[in-house]
Amino acid sequence: MIMAIEQGEIEKVAELSRIRISDEEIGQVTERIAEILQMVDQLQAVDTHDVEPMANPLDATQRLRPDEVTQSNRRDAFQAIAPAVENGLYLVPKVIE
Amino acid sequence: MHTKSVAQLVTGLRERQFSSVEVTRAYLDRIDALDSQYNSFITVDEAAALAAAGVADERLASGAANALTGIPIAHKDIFCTDGVRTSCGSRMLDNFVPPYDATVIQRFKSAGAVLLGKTNMDEFAMGSSNESSFYGPARNPWNTDLVPGGSSGGSAAAVAGLLAPAATGTDTGGSIRQPAAFCGITGLKPTYGRVSRLGIVAFASSLDQAGPMAHSAEDCAFLLNTMAGHDPLDSTSSTVATEDYCATLGDSLEGLRIGLPTEYFGEGLDVATGECINDALKELEAQGATLVEMSLPHSALTIPTYYIIAPAEASTNLARFDGVRYGYRCENPVDLHDLYSRTRQEGFGEEVKRRILVGTYALSAGYYDAYYKKAQQIRRLIKQDFMHCFEQVDVIAGPTTPGPAFALGAKSNDPISMYLEDVYTLAVNLAGLPGMSLPAGFVEGKPVGLQLIGRHFSEARLLNVAHRFQQATDWHLRTPDSAKGGTL
Numbered sequence: 001m002i003m004a005i006e007q008g009e010i011e012k013v014a015e016l017s018r019i020r021i022s023d024e025e026i027g028q029v030t031e032r033i034a035e036i037l038q039m040v041d042q043l044q045a046v047d048t049h050d051v052e053p054m055a056n057p058l059d060a061t062q063r064l065r066p067d068e069v070t071q072s073n074r075r076d077a078f079q080a081i082a083p084a085v086e087n088g089l090y091l092v093p094k095v096i097e
Numbered sequence: 098m099h100t101k102s103v104a105q106l107v108t109g110l111r112e113r114q115f116s117s118v119e120v121t122r123a124y125l126d127r128i129d130a131l132d133s134q135y136n137s138f139i140t141v142d143e144a145a146a147l148a149a150a151g152v153a154d155e156r157l158a159s160g161a162a163n164a165l166t167g168i169p170i171a172h173k174d175i176f177c178t179d180g181v182r183t184s185c186g187s188r189m190l191d192n193f194v195p196p197y198d199a200t201v202i203q204r205f206k207s208a209g210a211v212l213l214g215k216t217n218m219d220e221f222a223m224g225s226s227n228e229s230s231f232y233g234p235a236r237n238p239w240n241t242d243l244v245p246g247g248s249s250g251g252s253a254a255a256v257a258g259l260l261a262p263a264a265t266g267t268d269t270g271g272s273i274r275q276p277a278a279f280c281g282i283t284g285l286k287p288t289y290g291r292v293s294r295l296g297i298v299a300f301a302s303s304l305d306q307a308g309p310m311a312h313s314a315e316d317c318a319f320l321l322n323t324m325a326g327h328d329p330l331d332s333t334s335s336t337v338a339t340e341d342y343c344a345t346l347g348d349s350l351e352g353l354r355i356g357l358p359t360e361y362f363g364e365g366l367d368v369a370t371g372e373c374i375n376d377a378l379k380e381l382e383a384q385g386a387t388l389v390e391m392s393l394p395h396s397a398l399t400i401p402t403y404y405i406i407a408p409a410e411a412s413t414n415l416a417r418f419d420g421v422r423y424g425y426r427c428e429n430p431v432d433l434h435d436l437y438s439r440t441r442q443e444g445f446g447e448e449v450k451r452r453i454l455v456g457t458y459a460l461s462a463g464y465y466d467a468y469y470k471k472a473q474q475i476r477r478l479i480k481q482d483f484m485h486c487f488e489q490v491d492v493i494a495g496p497t498t499p500g501p502a503f504a505l506g507a508k509s510n511d512p513i514s515m516y517l518e519d520v521y522t523l524a525v526n527l528a529g530l531p532g533m534s535l536p537a538g539f540v541e542g543k544p545v546g547l548q549l550i551g552r553h554f555s556e557a558r559l560l561n562v563a564h565r566f567q568q569a570t571d572w573h574l575r576t577p578d579s580a581k582g583g584t585l
Contacts, residue, residue: 005458009458010454013454013457013458013461014454015438016457016461017412017441017453017454017457018416018419018434018437018438018441019438019441019442019445019450019453019454020438020439020441020442021442021450022442029450029451029454032451032512033451033454033455033458035512035513036404036451036455036512036513037455037458039400039401039404039513039516040401040404040405040468040472041401042397042398042401043398043401043402043405043468043471043472043475044467044471046398046471046475046478048471048474048475048478051474051475051477051478052474052477053470053473053474053476053477054473054474054476054477054480055303055473056289056303056333056529057289057303057304057476057480057526057527057528057529057530058289058290058335058529058553060290060333062332063332065329074196077196078196078422078423080196081193081194081195081196081423082421082422082423083420083421083423083426084426090421090422092421092433092436093430093431093432093433093435093436094432095432095433
């Protein structure tokens with residue numbers, strides 16, 4: 001069985017998810033997620049020895065296509081909806097001092 | 098005008114009884130007059146809709162009409178629409194105007210349909226009540242104190258309130274069928290891969306599927322004829338040949354074997370809802386079907402399995418919302434990390450964040466085997482249950498939901514009780530099967546939905562069974578009092 005999740009673990013997962021959670025919220029968020037994890041914990045009791053995991057409901061595998069250019073370049077249309085662009089580049093806060 | 102079916106509108110337009118501009122104007126006027134009570138639309142562009150209707154009228158006049166030329170259709174705000182805001186019910190995409198159409202939208206445009214507007218939905222399709230929408234909940238036309246269901250609640254409310262003749266929805270765990278049941282309309286979730294996912298904002302990619310929502314099975318068949326088909330741009334799109342889903346609607350049900358899973362009729366099912374379902378089954382029996390009791394032994398595991406797989410896939414899909422390329426961006430980020438984490442804190446609502454966190458946890462190092470792999474193994478067992486049953490029966494039937502629509506606010510602070518709403522619908526997505534919900538009666542004025550589940554790619558058979566049922570019943574023709582006002 002899996003142990004109940006602790007607040008520190010939620011903080012770690014929030015960091016991995018790049019979602020800031022305020023100090024006021026973290027207690028309640030932990031509580032709710034603990035409830036969900038407790039609910040899903042019943043899966044642990046099922047014997048799945050020799051059962052192949054199923055990623056696609058039709059057990060389809062990735063289709064391949066010829067390596068040819070099929071799409072036109074629409075950079076301007078896609079960048080027109082970006083929060084900040086300059087000279088064809090997406091702008092973010094400075095990452096190198 | 099607004100009480101006509103899609104099939105009647107198609108005929109009326111061809112016979113020049115009315116024009117597409119008149120039909121479209123009638124629905125726009127109704128939206129204007131009545132949608133303040135339903136909140137079923139997020140975006141309506143009247144001028145664009147009327148312009149498209151004008152083009153449709155020219156085509157009709159020149160005899161160049163396609164399957165749906167001139168028919169106004171509402172689309173869930175999860176389908177990318179070129180030049181029309183696509184919010185997915187989220188603050189994150191409140192300012193997002195896609196530069197391209199989803200394949201489904203393209204197909205409707207090619208068929209001549211008019212884009213009436215974009216409908217309300219739970220944020221990123223995560224919810225069963227429409228209450229997680231950034232734009233406020235849509236409401237149930239049968240009683241506006243009740244939820245319309247979710248996540249395609251706006252589409253269901255718009256059709257039930259006669260603000261659109263038909264709509265599209267998407268269904269990841271019941272999001273077409275449950276709102277269809279709650280609002281007294283007909284909705285179909287096709288087989289996984291039957292309808293292209295390209296341009297549908299992704300939630301859980303191995304479960305997501307788009308389908309039609311309308312008053313009748315016949316109208317759903319009309320829409321599915323336009324929606325279904327292979328799309329080379331969606332790598333999971335099926336190459337299995339499509340059918341004319343209208344062609345076999347009237348086929349006899351003589352000899353049809355209908356399986357009734359004991360797990361769908363046991364504890365947890367509202368008694369009065371169960372009585373409606375039993376009456377509906379008697380009608381099918383009267384038409385020559387045989388009812389067979391059977392079992393789906395892993396049913397109790399569908400909720401925990403789904404609530405690992407769906408959040409895991411969602412956490413991956415929603416990683417793209419980073420405040421850099423499109424959508425919401427927080428103000429004055431101090432550095433890149435702050436840009437990502439505050440954009441996502443402010444842009445996502447509570448339930449979406451909760452699922453991203455659960456999914457990230459289930460996929461994280463040390464927990465992957467215990468959660469995600471385990472859930473994928475049990476997913477196979479759930480699918481095998483269905484495959485065994487389909488050796489003996491043609492169709493599986495049962496309730497769509499454990500009970501009728503609940504009150505706004507009744508479950509919004511309790512995620513697990515909300516998750517339990519989908520107890521009869523989730524397995525269909527996990528197994529990739531087609532499923533539909535059709536009106537089967539009322540409990541205290543609230544609609545009840547009968548669910549039909551078929552073998553992979555048996556949409557035509559499901560629509561046939563539903564159509565035959567609707568030829569003998571009038572549940573799907575009832576109109577809520579709240580929709581009786583307005584023009585025409």
